[in-house]
Amino acid sequence: MQRYPDLVHWIDVMAAEDLEIGQIVTVERQSGDVVVWRTASGRAVACAARCPHQWAHLGTAGAVDGEEIVCLSHFWRFDQEGTGSKLSAAGRRDEKGSINTFEVREHEGRLEIARND
């Protein structure tokens, strides 16, 4: 699907410099909470707040691990595209359900997420 930049509506989240590496912030929306988090390499990422496994809220039950966010309820993890997986004790990565992600931009010092609903 082609996106037209002038038709994207952006939701202001916070000052970009206030989102620290490893931090997770919840954005409450009528259509469902979103969490915004910063990876170890410094990229801001936004995804749905509810884990697709058993609905834990990543704003309270999530942790950033490197470039992924991990649900601490049963350790499903999601990359920046929302692809879900779980690491076994032996290091094997098993595919799990994915989570919706949202476009993020830093604009005039503010972090904004695209409203895509």
Ligand code: FES
């Ligand atoms: S509720 Fe998130 S991994 Fe189970």
